Amino acid sequence: MEISSRKRTHLSKQHKSMRGDPEGDSVIQSKQHKFAVPAPPNGENEMALDKGISPRKRRRKVHEHYISVIKPRKHKYVNDSDMSIGERSDTPDTLSQISAIAPVDDTLDPVYEQIKAPKKQVDTTWEQAVEHARGQPDGAEKSYLKKKFSKVSLKVKSPKVKNSSENDQEIVPVAVNNDGKLERRKSLKMQLKKATSKLKSLKSKKNIDDSKKKLDATLADETMTKKPSMKELPKKERKKVRKMMNNNYEMTQRSKKIWEDLRRHDLQPEKKKELCDELMEMVKGKIKQFCFAHDTARVVQCLIQHGTPEQREHVFEELKDDICIMTKSKYAKFLVKKMLMYGSKHQKGLVFRNFHGNVRKLVRHAEAAEVVEYAYNEHASSSQRLLLLEDFYGPSFALFRTPDILTLDQIMINQPDKREMILRNMKEALLPLIDKNILLHSMVHRLFMEFFTYAGDKMRAEMIEALREGLIHMLHTRDGSRVAMFSVWHGTAKDRKVIIKSLKTHVVKICKEEYGHLVMLAIFDVVDDTKLVQKALLEEMLKSTQVMFADQYGRKVLLYALCPRDPLHFHPDIVRVLQEGDKNFTSKKEKSVREQELLEFFSQPLLQYVVDNARDLVLNNSSLLLVLSIITHALGDPKAAMEAIAKIAGEPFVAGDTESPHIVENPAGHMTLKRLIQNDKDRMKSGAGVLFSEVLLMNLGEGSLKSWAACNRGCFTLVFLLELEHPEITKHVVSQLMGIRKSLKKMTFKGAQVLLQKLDLLT
Structure with a gap:
């Protein structure tokens, strides 16, 4: 008999099921x-x-x-x-x-x-299992997941209905949230998991209680002492306990004491030999274990430094197969350096042969790169340097040595067919090296220099584009500065702009570099955008003019801006290197126009600096040529600078003053006056309106020229004025010196004799 709709309603009210009615009629019936x-x-x-x-x-x-x-x-x-x-x-x-x-x-x-009469009871066990297995109908979980399960409160309804033929049956508990809505029931797996964790917590709690009871019993006994745990000990004590757990603890402590004795400078040779023998017996067969720790590595280093050749050979034999691994260690790398420093020629050669074939990997490692750089710069011969560089030329060079060849130039001459292959391999190997830390090494600079020397325009342009922002890290070596110069010469306008902007805030430091200042000279030569150069470079230089004047390479930069490639200030080899940039295809502006625009920006600030610091400059021998160049080549009126120097010369002269000698008697001041007076000849020929000699005589007091004749340098200064052959100047000097001719005859120094001869000729 089918269950009526009223009967079904009655069943749904009794069983608060989450599923509702099943899809078909169920065999479950209410207990009547x-x-x-x-x-x-x-x-x-x-x-x-x-x-x-x-x-x-x-x-x-x-x-x-x-x-x-x-x-x-x-x-x-x-x-x-x-x-x-x-x-x-x-x-x-x-x-x-x-x-x-x-x-x-x-x-x-x-x-x-x-x-109605009760229907025969039906076994509903299978039906309930199916209902539980089906779970929620499609889409039902979305509404139940809106509330967090942590906020669900369980309200269990388990009414019991009596049946004459069957046992009591309970309704399944239903989870109801605070709003009265049904929530998703926890699965059996979750309930079992929760029960298991609860059981474990109870067991652990019981263990804790038992341990507490035991601890209380132990503390109650006054004869027992508590052993402190590792966490309760201070940091130094914990470190010591851990070291004592090491099997070689006693040996390590003894070796460190020997190391402390060997470091002493007043140790007797016999005692030193005895300690080295004891240390050798102690570490024999265990050197690999010692060389990778921060304290025991120092012990082995000391043994290499103070041991006998036989002991060094034994140490080397144990470590020779692990040299490349040691170079990557923070502490073992110093042992490799000690081998290179104190090892024999054969041992050094073995170290370099271990490097061969692994240089490309080692140079990219932070610790190993330091060792390779040290070996390349301090201990490598020409053939060994090529051995390190050959790894970048190609796989064939990394596997096989090239006999009787010392440089890449010889390889290019002897094997011209491999030129493209070598350049292609070098480009592939050098691109990953464009990193701030790797670009600091001189060996890498050498590789880039060789690449730029032989590469074509296309490959060179690609490398410049990749390298232009990292050139700042390469300017401290000869090869690195040459690479930067190549980039400036052959780079595009955009490349040059990026390079110049990357130098900002480091301009003064670069100008003070032995090789870095050459990059500044190359920029002055070829960059058409002089406004960018003025704003990015020159302004920063002028803010630190005093520092530039005090440094020899800083003065070179200022001199190049005033008088480019002047043989008086620049060596022919430097000029020859700079001339290589004249062949570039990027620069379009005339060279004279660029020089004039830079000179206009420099002139007035430099003239003003001479006026403000005339005394320090004229009495300093190193700044003599720079002051002369400023007065000679700077655009604008140099009269103010000349007057500042002439006023110093017009001060009262006291012959033989050693504490504060007069400018005439001071070696640097005398040379400054001499060069400025002699320079008036060129100014007279060029038609310049102001002569230093005229300004000097105008600022001298009455009798100053006579007092200068009392010293040798003063007499020569007067001779320079007479040799100028300027009518008015010569007439003024002769008229001042006519009254001291008898005194000049009595003087024995060379300057007085030369001055007297000049006066005799003119009168």
């Missing part, structure tokens, strides 16, 4: 109350009711019978079973009443559906 429906009155059976009575009247009679017989009875579903038959108020007294009890027809009014 145990009582029967009485038969119609007057002892008539079911067949009698059907004869001659309409269904409507029959239902009415049954209803009236129900009201009169069944309704007054008060059922006690639980306790009635315990009462005796005589004690029950609803027990039928006669046989007719007993026979009147009959089942209710299924077609009766729905009121009687609640009191």
